[in-house]
Amino acid sequence: MRFSFTEDQRLLAExxxxxxxxxxxxxxxxxxxxxSARPGPAWRALADIGLLxxxxxEQHGGLGLTPLDTVLAYEETGWSAVPGPLVETAVVGPLSVxxxxxxSIADGTLVVSARPADTxxxxxxxxxxVIVAGSTAVPKEDVTLTAHGSVDATRRLFTDxxxxxxxxxxxxxxxxxxxxxxxxxxxxRLRDETxxxxxxxxxxxxxxxxxxxxxxxxxxxxxGLEFAAPLVHRxxxxxxxxxxxxxxxxxxxxxxxxxxxxxxxRTALQVHGAIGxxxxxxxxxxxxxxxxxxxxxxxxxxxRARLRADLLERxxxxxxx
Amino acid sequence: xxxxxxxRREAFRAEVRGWLAANAPGPLPSMDTAEGFDRHRDxxxxxxxxxxxxxSWPEEHGxxxxxxxxxxxxxxxxxxxxxxxxxSQNGIFLxxxxxxxxxxxxxxxxxxxxxxxxxxVWAQAWSEPEAGSDLAALRATATPDGDGWRLxxxxxxxxxxxxxxxxxxxFRTDPESERHRGLTYFMLxxxxxxxxxxxxxxxxxxxxxxxxxxxxxxxxxDGVLGGxxxxxxxxxxxxxxxxxxxxxxxxxxxxTADRLLELARGSGDQTLRDAAVQAxxxxxxxxxxxFAAAARLAEGAQLGAGSSLMKVFWSELDLRxxxxxxxxxxxxxxxxxxxxxxxxxxxxxxxxAGTNEIQRNxxxxxxxxxxx
Numbered sequence: 162m163r164f165s166f167t168e169d170q171r172l173l174a175e176x177x178x179x180x181x182x183x184x185x186x187x188x189x190x191x192x193x194x195x196x197s198a199r200p201g202p203a204w205r206a207l208a209d210i211g212l213l214x215x216x217x218x219e220q221h222g223g224l225g226l227t228p229l230d231t232v233l234a235y236e237e238t239g240w241s242a243v244p245g246p247l248v249e250t251a252v253v254g255p256l257s258v259x260x261x262x263x264x265s266i267a268d269g270t271l272v273v274s275a276r277p278a279d280t281x282x283x284x285x286x287x288x289x290x291v292i293v294a295g296s297t298a299v300p301k302e303d304v305t306l307t308a309h310g311s312v313d314a315t316r317r318l319f320t321d322x323x324x325x326x327x328x329x330x331x332x333x334x335x336x337x338x339x340x341x342x343x344x345x346x347x348x349x350r351l352r353d354e355t356x357x358x359x360x361x362x363x364x365x366x367x368x369x370x371x372x373x374x375x376x377x378x379x380x381x382x383x384x385g386l387e388f389a390a391p392l393v394h395r396x397x398x399x400x401x402x403x404x405x406x407x408x409x410x411x412x413x414x415x416x417x418x419x420x421x422x423x424x425x426x427r428t429a430l431q432v433h434g435a436i437g438x439x440x441x442x443x444x445x446x447x448x449x450x451x452x453x454x455x456x457x458x459x460x461x462x463x464x465r466a467r468l469r470a471d472l473l474e475r476x477x478x479x480x481x482x
Numbered sequence: 483x484x485x486x487x488x489x490r491r492e493a494f495r496a497e498v499r500g501w502l503a504a505n506a507p508g509p510l511p512s513m514d515t516a517e518g519f520d521r522h523r524d525x526x527x528x529x530x531x532x533x534x535x536x537x538s539w540p541e542e543h544g545x546x547x548x549x550x551x552x553x554x555x556x557x558x559x560x561x562x563x564x565x566x567x568x569x570s571q572n573g574i575f576l577x578x579x580x581x582x583x584x585x586x587x588x589x590x591x592x593x594x595x596x597x598x599x600x601x602x603v604w605a606q607a608w609s610e611p612e613a614g615s616d617l618a619a620l621r622a623t624a625t626p627d628g629d630g631w632r633l634x635x636x637x638x639x640x641x642x643x644x645x646x647x648x649x650x651x652x653f654r655t656d657p658e659s660e661r662h663r664g665l666t667y668f669m670l671x672x673x674x675x676x677x678x679x680x681x682x683x684x685x686x687x688x689x690x691x692x693x694x695x696x697x698x699x700x701x702x703x704d705g706v707l708g709g710x711x712x713x714x715x716x717x718x719x720x721x722x723x724x725x726x727x728x729x730x731x732x733x734x735x736x737x738t739a740d741r742l743l744e745l746a747r748g749s750g751d752q753t754l755r756d757a758a759v760q761a762x763x764x765x766x767x768x769x770x771x772x773f774a775a776a777a778r779l780a781e782g783a784q785l786g787a788g789s790s791l792m793k794v795f796w797s798e799l800d801l802r803x804x805x806x807x808x809x810x811x812x813x814x815x816x817x818x819x820x821x822x823x824x825x826x827x828x829x830x831x832x833x834x835a836g837t838n839e840i841q842r843n844x845x846x847x848x849x850x851x852x853x854x
Contacts, residue, residue: 162484162485162486162487162488162491162551162773162776163483163484163777163780164483164485164770164773164774164776164777165483165774165777165778165781166483167483229483352850356850356851356852359852360851360852360853368853370846370852370853371852371853371854373839373842373843375852376842376843376846376847376852377839377842377843377846379846379850379852380794380841380842380843380845380846380849380850381842383791383845383846383849383850384791384794384795384845387771387788387791387795388764388767388768388771388791388795389767390771390774391767391770391771391773391774392763392766392767392770394483394770394774395485395766395770398483398485413763413766413767416760416763417763417767465756465759468759468763469755469756469759472743472759472762473743473746473747473755473758473759477743480736480766480769481485481486481487482485482486482487
């Protein structure tokens with residue numbers, strides 16, 4: 162029993178944090194809402210350090226890593242709110258596109274948009290070369306895309322008119338865990354930005370972060386994130402080890418991370434007050450990403466149903482391993 | 483990351499499970515009654531005879547030198563077996579870690595083996611009528627008397643002090659001091675001359691609480707734990723372990739969550755079923771978080787203020803699970819025995835060991851770095 166990460170796993174996350182610190186500042190996230198044709202500079206940086214090819218087999222130019230190896234790195238991609246279909250390309254892509262094209266995922270030249278079979282919307286399909294619906298992969302030029310409004314301007318949504326085949330289970334669950342990790346990172350970003358703001362903004366002659374009404378809300382944000390993280394890490398472990406409880410663990414992780422990030426978002430907005438409700442402040446980038454990702458790769462209702470089925474409708478599997 | 487248990491750990495789990503299956507008594511009368519207290523003390527003695535009363539202690543003091551993971555395994559099995567609450571918990575889980583860190587060899591040899599066997603059951607003497615959440619406002623005094631001390635003042639909310647043998651708590655040894663300074667940590671027998679213990683009826687009808695009056699109580703020099711004037715630092719070591727791992731291990735909440743799922747399986751109320759599933763995953767989160775904390779401790783990190791995150795989480799989870807169980811029981815709830823007793827006990831969780839409001843202040847100031 163050792164519930165912790167290896168040096169390599171931590172180093173990958175640190176490397177992602179470092180390159181995104183340079184290549185993915187808030188202004189670059191914001192610029193992704195302007196409708197460019199290809200992903201921004203962060204994409205190149207993530208290809209260079211190997212995250213895009215992390216789940217591509219070594220024989221195809223990738224690193225052949227497991228979800229456990231990259232879960233901390235995906236938290237960092239959430240922290241920086243990386244624009245573009247990263248989970249769809251780097252997590253779903255290697256399990257869905259023909260093997261001849263995997264090297265292009267690893268080198269950052271092939272962009273994939275994907276959706277679960279029972280979900281209508283493709284994120285960032287305008288940036289993609291390949292569309293995956295369930296387990297069906299189609300070149301974008303063969304698909305008629307229709308744009309739809311999206312809560313997150315930096316993550317546009319499209320419908321494809323395809324009849325999707327059933328999800329490859331591993332692809333869905335891996336995407337759900339990577340998305341959960343991003344939600345954790347986003348929640349931490351919102352927490353830290355808000356702690357910083359509350360330590361500077363003065364009202365009634367003192368900083369608002371000294372008021373208990375503010376402190377206690379932020380303490381609850383910290384608690385939510387603190388206890389969501391081990392569920393996300395455990396789900397990544399279950400996927401890496403193909404544990405019988407993997408789908409249950411993934412659903413627990415996605416819902417916990419979604420709730421914790423949502424609480425962080427609500428509190429961040431409340432503590433910032435009216436300035437937080439503006440498009441001008443960068444806060445909106447992280448808020449809207451949380452609202453978008455909470456519904457991605459299974460919303461709460463989907464994952465609750467899976468948890469109910471596993472825990473109430475048959476003899477539950479043991480908690481560990 | 484490795485979430486499997488080694489064969490040695492599995493063997494330990496099997497031994498604990500087997501012993502409990504053969505030896506754990508059915509429900510005992512409340513430990514807050516005279517009869518129940520004695521029955522719980524007998525149970526502690528049976529545990530001690532199997533060297534299971536304090537598995538994480540060194541062998542020389544009656545334990546097994548178990549590491550944190552083994553202790554967590556013990557706790558999982560203990561609560562899954564439905565074994566009785568631990569009447570020795572104040573001593574074994576709260577005082578003992580402090581005693582091992584700050585006590586002299588003589589103090590350890592004198593107190594720990596008797597504590598492990600429940601020959602001495604310990605009560606806490608922290609709160610005072612004017613010092614609750616604001617513990618540093620305490621007024622009870624200890625004044626030098628030859629080579630010892632004289633204690634005066636009043637302590638309150640002292641669980642089972644009516645039946646316990648010894649108590650531990652903070653007294654002001656420097657009359658000029660304020661707040662956290664000038665305090666000293668004392669240990670003394672409750673049958674000392676000048677000690678009066680008065681029971682207080684509780685919400686649940688029992689007399690588990692007590693107030694303790696000290697009237698010129700003579701305590702020898704070796705009743706001081708840690709240095710004179712060092713009491714706050716010594717006491718905080720205890721409260722940190724209380725809030726975090728050692729008072730409320732995940733095993734207790736996992737067992738409650740498993741029983742809650744049993745109730746939910748028989749219910750057609752989708753809202754309650756979902757809430758029960760959520761509580762179960764929260765108990766899993768607490769378990770995994772504890773394993774992660776154990777790994778961090780093994781790497782040399784400290785729990786520190788992070789234990790406040792845990793205290794809020796487990797106390798609110800425990801209460802929520804019992805509230806849910808009562809809702810699932812519906813009209814049967816007011817006479818539901820263990821669930822009702824558990825609910826009444828869980829109500830105290832957000833209050834004892836530092837109220838959750840104080841914990842949230844600690845989280846905001848010491849974990850997040852917000853200004854005081």
